[in-house]
Protein backbone atom coordinates (compact mmCIF):
# COMPACT_ATOMS: atom_id res chain seq x y z
CA UNK A 1 0.00 0.00 0.00
CA UNK A 2 1.22 3.51 -0.83
CA UNK A 3 2.06 5.56 2.29
CA UNK A 4 0.27 8.92 2.09
CA UNK A 5 -0.17 12.24 3.87
CA UNK A 6 -3.79 13.10 4.63
CA UNK A 7 -4.83 16.73 4.56
CA UNK A 8 -8.05 17.27 6.50
CA UNK A 9 -10.17 20.16 5.14
CA UNK A 10 -12.56 21.87 7.59
CA UNK A 11 -12.98 25.68 7.54
CA UNK A 12 -10.46 26.18 4.73
CA UNK A 13 -12.18 24.89 1.60
CA UNK A 14 -9.77 26.10 -1.05
CA UNK A 15 -6.56 24.88 -2.66
CA UNK A 16 -4.97 28.32 -3.05
CA UNK A 17 -3.13 30.07 -0.22
CA UNK A 18 -3.99 27.39 2.34
CA UNK A 19 -1.42 27.16 5.16
CA UNK A 20 -1.97 23.54 6.24
CA UNK A 21 -2.31 22.27 2.69
CA UNK A 22 0.92 24.02 1.72
CA UNK A 23 2.79 22.24 4.50
CA UNK A 24 1.14 18.92 3.66
CA UNK A 25 2.18 19.22 0.03
CA UNK A 26 5.77 19.80 1.15
CA UNK A 27 5.77 16.60 3.23
CA UNK A 28 7.55 13.44 2.13
CA UNK A 29 4.43 11.59 0.98
CA UNK A 30 1.81 12.13 -1.73
CA UNK A 31 -1.17 14.05 -0.36
CA UNK A 32 -4.77 12.84 -0.27
CA UNK A 33 -7.22 15.55 0.87
CA UNK A 34 -10.06 14.50 3.16
CA UNK A 35 -13.40 16.05 4.07
CA UNK A 36 -15.84 14.64 6.61
CA UNK A 37 -19.51 15.62 6.55
CA UNK A 38 -19.79 15.56 10.33
CA UNK A 39 -23.09 14.06 11.49
CA UNK A 40 -22.58 15.56 14.95
CA UNK A 41 -23.05 18.96 13.32
CA UNK A 42 -25.50 18.01 10.55
CA UNK A 43 -27.88 16.12 12.86
CA UNK A 44 -28.49 19.30 14.84
CA UNK A 45 -29.79 21.18 11.79
CA UNK A 46 -33.54 20.89 11.46
CA UNK A 47 -34.08 22.48 8.04
CA UNK A 48 -33.54 19.93 5.24
CA UNK A 49 -33.05 22.88 2.88
CA UNK A 50 -30.32 24.43 5.03
CA UNK A 51 -28.48 26.63 2.53
CA UNK A 52 -25.15 26.20 4.31
CA UNK A 53 -25.18 22.43 3.88
CA UNK A 54 -26.10 22.76 0.19
CA UNK A 55 -23.29 25.30 -0.20
CA UNK A 56 -20.84 23.03 1.57
CA UNK A 57 -21.80 20.10 -0.62
CA UNK A 58 -21.48 22.19 -3.75
CA UNK A 59 -18.07 23.47 -2.65
CA UNK A 60 -16.82 19.95 -1.89
CA UNK A 61 -18.04 18.83 -5.33
CA UNK A 62 -16.11 21.72 -6.93
CA UNK A 63 -12.98 20.94 -4.93
CA UNK A 64 -13.26 17.30 -5.95
CA UNK A 65 -13.43 18.42 -9.62
CA UNK A 66 -10.43 20.78 -9.18
CA UNK A 67 -8.45 17.90 -7.70
CA UNK A 68 -9.55 15.51 -10.45
CA UNK A 69 -8.26 18.03 -12.94
CA UNK A 70 -4.89 17.73 -11.19
CA UNK A 71 -5.07 13.94 -11.52
CA UNK A 72 -5.88 13.57 -7.83
CA UNK A 73 -9.02 13.38 -5.76
CA UNK A 74 -10.53 13.89 -2.37
CA UNK A 75 -11.72 11.35 0.13
CA UNK A 76 -15.17 12.40 1.35
CA UNK A 77 -16.79 10.61 4.26
CA UNK A 78 -20.08 11.07 6.12
CA UNK A 79 -20.30 10.24 9.83
CA UNK A 80 -18.91 11.04 13.27
CA UNK A 81 -15.20 11.90 13.03
CA UNK A 82 -14.51 9.58 16.01
CA UNK A 83 -15.93 6.68 14.00
CA UNK A 84 -14.75 7.73 10.53
CA UNK A 85 -11.09 8.14 11.47
CA UNK A 86 -10.45 4.52 12.60
CA UNK A 87 -12.02 3.34 9.30
CA UNK A 88 -9.75 5.61 7.28
CA UNK A 89 -6.70 4.35 9.14
CA UNK A 90 -7.69 0.81 8.20
CA UNK A 91 -8.31 1.64 4.54
CA UNK A 92 -5.18 3.73 3.91
CA UNK A 93 -1.54 3.67 4.96
CA UNK A 94 -1.52 7.09 6.58
CA UNK A 95 1.99 8.35 7.31
CA UNK A 96 1.09 11.89 8.46
CA UNK A 97 -1.96 14.09 8.98
CA UNK A 98 -2.08 17.85 8.31
CA UNK A 99 -4.86 20.30 8.99
CA UNK A 100 -5.59 23.92 10.04
CA UNK A 101 -6.52 25.09 13.54
CA UNK A 102 -10.14 25.39 14.56
CA UNK A 103 -10.78 27.45 17.70
CA UNK A 104 -14.33 26.49 18.71
CA UNK A 105 -14.55 24.49 21.95
CA UNK A 106 -16.26 21.50 20.30
CA UNK A 107 -13.79 21.46 17.43
CA UNK A 108 -10.88 21.56 19.86
CA UNK A 109 -12.29 18.47 21.62
CA UNK A 110 -12.85 16.71 18.28
CA UNK A 111 -9.29 17.44 17.21
CA UNK A 112 -7.84 16.27 20.52
CA UNK A 113 -9.65 12.94 20.14
CA UNK A 114 -8.31 12.49 16.60
CA UNK A 115 -4.82 13.47 17.72
CA UNK A 116 -4.95 10.85 20.49
CA UNK A 117 -6.07 8.19 18.08
CA UNK A 118 -3.26 9.07 15.67
CA UNK A 119 -0.71 9.17 18.50
CA UNK A 120 -1.68 5.60 19.45
CA UNK A 121 -0.58 4.55 15.97
CA UNK A 122 2.48 6.83 15.96
CA UNK A 123 1.06 8.97 13.17
CA UNK A 124 2.26 12.58 13.40
CA UNK A 125 -0.42 15.30 13.35
CA UNK A 126 0.42 18.87 12.27
CA UNK A 127 -1.95 21.82 12.52
CA UNK A 128 -1.51 25.42 11.31
CA UNK A 129 -3.03 28.86 11.64
CA UNK A 130 -5.05 29.65 8.52
CA UNK A 131 -8.45 31.20 9.20
CA UNK A 132 -7.27 34.32 11.08
CA UNK A 133 -4.30 36.67 10.82
CA UNK A 134 -3.48 36.52 14.54
CA UNK A 135 -4.70 33.77 16.83
CA UNK A 136 -4.79 32.63 20.44
CA UNK A 137 -2.20 34.68 22.37
CA UNK A 138 -0.35 36.23 19.43
CA UNK A 139 -1.74 39.72 20.14
CA UNK A 140 -1.69 40.33 23.88
CA UNK A 141 -1.32 43.11 26.41
CA UNK A 142 2.19 43.80 27.66
CA UNK A 143 1.63 41.42 30.58
CA UNK A 144 0.89 38.59 28.13
CA UNK A 145 -2.83 38.50 28.96
CA UNK A 146 -5.47 38.57 26.22
CA UNK A 147 -7.15 41.85 25.34
CA UNK A 148 -10.83 42.17 26.18
CA UNK A 149 -11.35 45.64 24.72
CA UNK A 150 -11.30 46.06 20.96
CA UNK A 151 -9.58 49.43 20.40
CA UNK A 152 -6.27 48.64 22.17
CA UNK A 153 -6.41 45.13 20.67
CA UNK A 154 -6.72 46.53 17.16
CA UNK A 155 -3.86 48.97 17.78
CA UNK A 156 -1.60 46.14 18.93
CA UNK A 157 -2.85 43.94 16.04
CA UNK A 158 -1.66 46.61 13.60
CA UNK A 159 1.69 46.93 15.40
CA UNK A 160 2.19 43.17 15.21
CA UNK A 161 1.32 43.22 11.51
CA UNK A 162 3.91 45.90 10.83
CA UNK A 163 6.56 44.24 12.99
CA UNK A 164 7.76 41.81 10.29
CA UNK A 165 7.83 43.26 6.81
CA UNK A 166 9.15 41.32 3.80
CA UNK A 167 9.62 41.86 0.09
CA UNK A 168 7.78 39.46 -2.19
CA UNK A 169 7.08 39.09 -5.90
CA UNK A 170 3.38 39.08 -6.83
CA UNK A 171 2.48 38.76 -10.51
CA UNK A 172 6.03 39.77 -11.35
CA UNK A 173 5.80 42.94 -9.22
CA UNK A 174 7.96 43.49 -6.14
CA UNK A 175 5.95 44.31 -3.02
CA UNK A 176 6.72 44.94 0.62
CA UNK A 177 4.15 43.17 2.79
CA UNK A 178 3.76 41.90 6.29
CA UNK A 179 5.04 38.37 6.86
CA UNK A 180 1.60 37.62 8.36
CA UNK A 181 -0.18 38.42 5.09
CA UNK A 182 2.14 36.46 2.82
CA UNK A 183 0.31 33.96 0.60
CA UNK A 184 1.20 30.27 0.77
CA UNK A 185 2.11 29.26 -2.80
CA UNK A 186 0.39 25.87 -2.70
CA UNK A 187 0.18 25.76 -6.52
CA UNK A 188 3.95 25.20 -6.76
CA UNK A 189 3.47 21.84 -5.07
CA UNK A 190 0.31 20.55 -6.79
CA UNK A 191 2.30 17.67 -8.38
CA UNK A 192 2.52 16.26 -4.85
CA UNK A 193 -1.18 15.44 -4.70
CA UNK A 194 -1.67 11.69 -4.73
CA UNK A 195 -2.57 10.57 -8.23
CA UNK A 196 -5.63 8.44 -7.62
CA UNK A 197 -9.12 7.86 -8.99
CA UNK A 198 -11.95 9.71 -7.19
CA UNK A 199 -13.85 7.71 -4.57
CA UNK A 200 -17.63 8.36 -4.58
CA UNK A 201 -18.99 11.54 -3.00
CA UNK A 202 -22.07 11.15 -0.76
CA UNK A 203 -25.11 12.77 -2.41
CA UNK A 204 -26.79 15.69 -0.62
CA UNK A 205 -30.05 13.74 -0.51
CA UNK A 206 -28.29 10.71 1.03
CA UNK A 207 -27.42 12.96 3.97
CA UNK A 208 -31.06 14.06 4.33
CA UNK A 209 -30.64 17.50 2.75
CA UNK A 210 -31.90 19.20 -0.41
CA UNK A 211 -30.79 22.13 -2.52
CA UNK A 212 -31.81 25.52 -1.15
CA UNK A 213 -33.46 28.42 -2.94
CA UNK A 214 -31.25 30.86 -1.00
CA UNK A 215 -28.53 32.38 -3.20
CA UNK A 216 -24.92 32.44 -2.00
CA UNK A 217 -23.07 35.74 -2.54
CA UNK A 218 -19.97 35.64 -4.77
CA UNK A 219 -16.42 35.31 -3.43
CA UNK A 220 -15.35 38.56 -5.08
CA UNK A 221 -16.17 42.17 -4.27
CA UNK A 222 -15.54 45.23 -6.39
CA UNK A 223 -12.68 47.52 -5.43
CA UNK A 224 -15.19 50.39 -5.60
CA UNK A 225 -17.37 48.87 -2.88
CA UNK A 226 -14.42 48.37 -0.53
CA UNK A 227 -13.12 51.88 -1.24
CA UNK A 228 -16.51 53.35 -0.27
CA UNK A 229 -17.06 50.92 2.62
CA UNK A 230 -16.62 53.43 5.47
CA UNK A 231 -19.27 55.67 3.90
CA UNK A 232 -21.84 53.04 2.98
CA UNK A 233 -21.50 50.23 5.52
CA UNK A 234 -24.02 51.54 8.04
CA UNK A 235 -27.02 51.92 5.74
CA UNK A 236 -29.01 48.71 5.30
CA UNK A 237 -30.82 49.95 2.18
CA UNK A 238 -27.49 50.26 0.32
CA UNK A 239 -25.42 47.45 -1.13
CA UNK A 240 -22.53 48.75 0.93
CA UNK A 241 -20.91 45.72 2.57
CA UNK A 242 -18.96 42.79 1.13
CA UNK A 243 -21.29 39.85 1.95
CA UNK A 244 -18.15 37.76 2.24
CA UNK A 245 -19.15 36.38 5.66
CA UNK A 246 -20.02 32.86 4.49
CA UNK A 247 -16.75 32.63 2.56
CA UNK A 248 -14.71 33.65 5.59
CA UNK A 249 -16.71 31.08 7.57
CA UNK A 250 -15.90 28.16 5.29
CA UNK A 251 -12.51 29.40 4.10
CA UNK A 252 -13.59 29.61 0.47
CA UNK A 253 -11.51 32.80 0.40
CA UNK A 254 -8.18 33.56 2.04
CA UNK A 255 -8.22 35.97 4.97
CA UNK A 256 -4.64 36.98 4.11
CA UNK A 257 -5.61 37.97 0.59
CA UNK A 258 -8.63 39.99 1.76
CA UNK A 259 -6.62 41.67 4.53
CA UNK A 260 -3.99 42.74 1.96
CA UNK A 261 -6.75 44.32 -0.16
CA UNK A 262 -8.25 45.96 2.92
CA UNK A 263 -4.91 47.44 3.88
CA UNK A 264 -4.60 48.91 0.44
CA UNK A 265 -8.18 50.15 0.02
CA UNK A 266 -10.01 50.93 3.24
CA UNK A 267 -8.99 50.98 6.88
CA UNK A 268 -12.56 50.68 8.16
CA UNK A 269 -12.90 47.41 6.24
CA UNK A 270 -9.61 46.21 7.73
CA UNK A 271 -10.98 47.05 11.19
CA UNK A 272 -13.94 44.73 10.58
CA UNK A 273 -11.55 41.90 9.75
CA UNK A 274 -9.76 42.70 13.01
CA UNK A 275 -13.09 42.37 14.87
CA UNK A 276 -13.25 38.86 13.45
CA UNK A 277 -9.82 38.00 14.87
CA UNK A 278 -10.76 39.72 18.13
CA UNK A 279 -13.83 37.55 18.72
CA UNK A 280 -11.98 34.39 17.64
CA UNK A 281 -9.34 35.01 20.32
CA UNK A 282 -12.02 35.86 22.91
CA UNK A 283 -13.72 32.52 22.30
CA UNK A 284 -10.40 30.70 22.44
CA UNK A 285 -9.14 32.42 25.60
CA UNK A 286 -12.52 32.60 27.39
CA UNK A 287 -14.39 29.51 26.17
CA UNK A 288 -17.05 29.96 28.88
CA UNK A 289 -18.63 32.65 26.66
CA UNK A 290 -20.11 29.89 24.50
CA UNK A 291 -22.55 29.15 27.35
CA UNK A 292 -22.38 32.06 29.77
CA UNK A 293 -21.94 35.82 29.92
CA UNK A 294 -18.39 37.08 29.56
CA UNK A 295 -19.11 39.15 32.68
CA UNK A 296 -20.48 36.68 35.23
CA UNK A 297 -22.62 39.26 37.07
CA UNK A 298 -24.86 39.47 33.98
CA UNK A 299 -25.87 35.85 34.45
CA UNK A 300 -28.06 37.13 37.32
CA UNK A 301 -30.44 38.94 34.95
CA UNK A 302 -34.01 37.73 35.33
CA UNK A 303 -35.01 37.33 31.70
CA UNK A 304 -38.73 37.40 30.99
CA UNK A 305 -38.39 34.85 28.16
CA UNK A 306 -41.94 35.27 26.87
CA UNK A 307 -42.31 32.61 24.14
CA UNK A 308 -45.07 34.40 22.28
CA UNK A 309 -43.01 37.58 22.04
CA UNK A 310 -39.99 35.57 20.93
CA UNK A 311 -42.03 34.04 18.11
CA UNK A 312 -43.17 37.49 17.01
CA UNK A 313 -39.58 38.70 17.00
CA UNK A 314 -38.46 35.67 14.94
CA UNK A 315 -41.26 36.22 12.43
CA UNK A 316 -40.63 39.98 12.12
CA UNK A 317 -43.97 40.96 13.67
CA UNK A 318 -43.00 43.19 16.59
CA UNK A 319 -44.55 46.36 15.20
CA UNK A 320 -41.11 48.05 15.13
CA UNK A 321 -40.43 48.31 11.39
CA UNK A 322 -36.63 48.24 11.39
CA UNK A 323 -36.62 45.23 13.73
CA UNK A 324 -39.21 43.44 11.59
CA UNK A 325 -37.39 44.25 8.35
CA UNK A 326 -34.20 42.74 9.77
CA UNK A 327 -35.79 39.47 10.82
CA UNK A 328 -37.66 39.16 7.54
CA UNK A 329 -34.44 39.79 5.58
CA UNK A 330 -32.77 37.09 7.66
CA UNK A 331 -35.60 34.58 7.19
CA UNK A 332 -35.72 35.14 3.42
CA UNK A 333 -32.02 35.40 2.58
CA UNK A 334 -29.89 34.03 5.43
CA UNK A 335 -28.39 37.50 5.75
CA UNK A 336 -29.02 40.49 7.99
CA UNK A 337 -27.18 43.78 7.73
CA UNK A 338 -24.74 44.42 10.62
CA UNK A 339 -26.47 47.61 11.79
CA UNK A 340 -29.77 45.77 11.89
CA UNK A 341 -28.21 42.79 13.69
CA UNK A 342 -27.26 45.25 16.43
CA UNK A 343 -30.76 46.79 16.53
CA UNK A 344 -32.65 43.48 16.53
CA UNK A 345 -30.34 41.93 19.13
CA UNK A 346 -30.66 44.94 21.39
CA UNK A 347 -34.44 44.91 20.98
CA UNK A 348 -34.74 41.23 21.92
CA UNK A 349 -32.53 41.46 24.97
CA UNK A 350 -33.36 44.92 26.28
CA UNK A 351 -36.88 45.73 25.09
CA UNK A 352 -38.27 42.22 25.44
CA UNK A 353 -35.87 41.00 28.14
CA UNK A 354 -35.36 37.70 26.34
CA UNK A 355 -32.14 35.82 27.07
CA UNK A 356 -29.44 36.65 24.50
CA UNK A 357 -28.83 32.91 24.08
CA UNK A 358 -32.29 32.52 22.50
CA UNK A 359 -31.46 35.14 19.89
CA UNK A 360 -27.98 33.75 19.41
CA UNK A 361 -29.45 30.30 18.70
CA UNK A 362 -31.95 31.73 16.23
CA UNK A 363 -29.23 33.56 14.31
CA UNK A 364 -27.12 30.38 14.39
CA UNK A 365 -29.95 28.54 12.65
CA UNK A 366 -30.51 31.16 10.00
CA UNK A 367 -27.30 33.06 9.17
CA UNK A 368 -25.34 31.91 6.14
CA UNK A 369 -22.27 33.44 7.76
CA UNK A 370 -22.99 31.93 11.19
CA UNK A 371 -19.81 31.76 13.18
CA UNK A 372 -19.83 30.91 16.88
CA UNK A 373 -17.17 33.44 17.87
CA UNK A 374 -18.59 36.46 15.99
CA UNK A 375 -22.23 35.62 16.67
CA UNK A 376 -21.62 35.12 20.36
CA UNK A 377 -19.51 38.29 20.50
CA UNK A 378 -22.22 40.29 18.70
CA UNK A 379 -25.00 39.02 20.96
CA UNK A 380 -23.11 39.55 24.18
CA UNK A 381 -22.16 43.03 23.02
CA UNK A 382 -25.80 43.86 22.30
CA UNK A 383 -27.01 42.44 25.62
CA UNK A 384 -24.31 44.42 27.42
CA UNK A 385 -22.77 41.34 29.03
CA UNK A 386 -19.83 40.84 26.69
CA UNK A 387 -16.37 42.22 26.08
CA UNK A 388 -16.21 45.82 25.07
CA UNK A 389 -19.96 46.22 25.53
CA UNK A 390 -21.61 49.60 25.78
CA UNK A 391 -22.89 50.26 29.31
CA UNK A 392 -26.25 48.57 29.90
CA UNK A 393 -28.06 51.84 30.41
CA UNK A 394 -27.55 52.68 26.74
CA UNK A 395 -30.66 51.21 25.20
CA UNK A 396 -30.97 51.62 21.42
CA UNK A 397 -34.15 53.42 20.44
CA UNK A 398 -35.48 51.63 17.32
CA UNK A 399 -37.10 54.89 16.15
CA UNK A 400 -33.87 56.88 16.48
CA UNK A 401 -31.93 54.10 14.68
CA UNK A 402 -34.56 54.11 11.93
CA UNK A 403 -34.25 57.88 11.55
CA UNK A 404 -30.48 57.72 11.35
CA UNK A 405 -29.88 54.67 9.18
CA UNK A 406 -33.02 54.25 7.06
CA UNK A 407 -34.58 57.73 7.11
CA UNK A 408 -36.59 57.22 3.93
CA UNK A 409 -37.80 53.77 5.00
CA UNK A 410 -36.29 52.21 1.86
CA UNK A 411 -35.06 49.13 3.74
CA UNK A 412 -38.31 48.84 5.69
CA UNK A 413 -40.48 49.07 2.57
CA UNK A 414 -38.47 46.36 0.87
CA UNK A 415 -39.02 43.84 3.65
CA UNK A 416 -42.24 45.04 5.30
CA UNK A 417 -44.50 46.03 2.43
CA UNK A 418 -47.58 46.32 4.68
CA UNK A 419 -45.89 48.92 6.90
CA UNK A 420 -48.15 51.94 7.23
CA UNK A 421 -51.35 49.97 6.54
CA UNK A 422 -53.83 48.42 8.98
CA UNK A 423 -52.31 45.03 8.31
CA UNK A 424 -49.12 46.02 10.15
CA UNK A 425 -49.12 45.11 13.87
CA UNK A 426 -49.06 47.66 16.68
CA UNK A 427 -45.79 47.81 18.68
CA UNK A 428 -45.40 44.74 20.89
CA UNK A 429 -44.24 46.98 23.75
CA UNK A 430 -44.00 50.72 24.35
CA UNK A 431 -40.40 51.94 23.95
CA UNK A 432 -40.31 54.17 27.03
CA UNK A 433 -41.89 51.54 29.24
CA UNK A 434 -39.54 48.83 27.93
CA UNK A 435 -36.49 51.00 28.43
CA UNK A 436 -37.34 51.69 32.07
CA UNK A 437 -38.19 48.05 32.72
CA UNK A 438 -34.86 47.00 31.24
CA UNK A 439 -32.92 49.45 33.38
CA UNK A 440 -34.64 48.21 36.53
CA UNK A 441 -34.04 44.54 35.76
CA UNK A 442 -30.40 45.06 34.81
CA UNK A 443 -29.77 47.26 37.83
CA UNK A 444 -31.30 44.69 40.19
CA UNK A 445 -29.19 41.89 38.68
CA UNK A 446 -25.95 43.83 38.86
CA UNK A 447 -26.57 44.96 42.44
CA UNK A 448 -27.14 41.37 43.52
CA UNK A 449 -24.08 40.15 41.61
Ligand SMILES: Cc1cc2nc3c(=O)[nH]c(=O)nc-3n(C[C@H](O)[C@H](O)[C@H](O)COP(=O)(O)OP(=O)(O)OC[C@H]3O[C@@H](n4cnc5c(N)ncnc54)[C@H](O)[C@@H]3O)c2cc1C
Pocket residue numbers: 233241242243244245246248272273275276279336337338339341342345363367369370371372374375376378379382
Ligand atom coordinates in the same frame (compact mmCIF):
# COMPACT_ATOMS: atom_id res chain seq x y z
C1 LIG B 1 -25.90 40.12 17.03
C2 LIG B 1 -24.82 39.94 15.99
C3 LIG B 1 -24.56 38.66 15.47
C4 LIG B 1 -23.54 38.48 14.51
N1 LIG B 1 -23.30 37.21 14.04
C5 LIG B 1 -22.28 37.00 13.17
C6 LIG B 1 -21.99 35.70 12.71
O1 LIG B 1 -22.61 34.71 13.08
N2 LIG B 1 -20.97 35.56 11.81
C7 LIG B 1 -20.24 36.64 11.38
O2 LIG B 1 -19.33 36.46 10.56
N3 LIG B 1 -20.48 37.88 11.83
C8 LIG B 1 -21.49 38.10 12.70
N4 LIG B 1 -21.75 39.37 13.13
C9 LIG B 1 -20.89 40.48 12.70
C10 LIG B 1 -21.35 41.22 11.42
O3 LIG B 1 -22.69 41.61 11.55
C11 LIG B 1 -21.20 40.37 10.16
O4 LIG B 1 -19.88 39.86 10.07
C12 LIG B 1 -21.48 41.16 8.90
O5 LIG B 1 -22.74 41.78 8.95
C13 LIG B 1 -21.43 40.21 7.70
O6 LIG B 1 -21.76 40.90 6.52
P1 LIG B 1 -20.66 41.20 5.42
O7 LIG B 1 -19.98 39.93 5.07
O8 LIG B 1 -21.29 41.99 4.34
O9 LIG B 1 -19.64 42.07 6.27
P2 LIG B 1 -18.69 43.31 5.94
O10 LIG B 1 -19.26 44.49 6.63
O11 LIG B 1 -18.41 43.41 4.50
O12 LIG B 1 -17.36 42.92 6.73
C14 LIG B 1 -16.37 42.04 6.16
C15 LIG B 1 -16.13 40.89 7.08
O13 LIG B 1 -15.58 41.36 8.32
C16 LIG B 1 -16.03 40.52 9.38
N5 LIG B 1 -16.84 41.33 10.30
C17 LIG B 1 -17.52 42.45 10.03
N6 LIG B 1 -18.09 42.95 11.14
C18 LIG B 1 -17.76 42.11 12.14
C19 LIG B 1 -18.06 42.06 13.54
N7 LIG B 1 -18.77 43.03 14.14
N8 LIG B 1 -17.58 41.04 14.25
C20 LIG B 1 -16.84 40.06 13.68
N9 LIG B 1 -16.52 40.05 12.36
C21 LIG B 1 -16.98 41.06 11.61
C22 LIG B 1 -16.90 39.44 8.76
O14 LIG B 1 -16.09 38.32 8.51
C23 LIG B 1 -17.36 40.10 7.47
O15 LIG B 1 -17.73 39.19 6.47
C24 LIG B 1 -22.78 39.59 14.09
C25 LIG B 1 -23.05 40.86 14.61
C26 LIG B 1 -24.06 41.04 15.54
C27 LIG B 1 -24.33 42.42 16.08
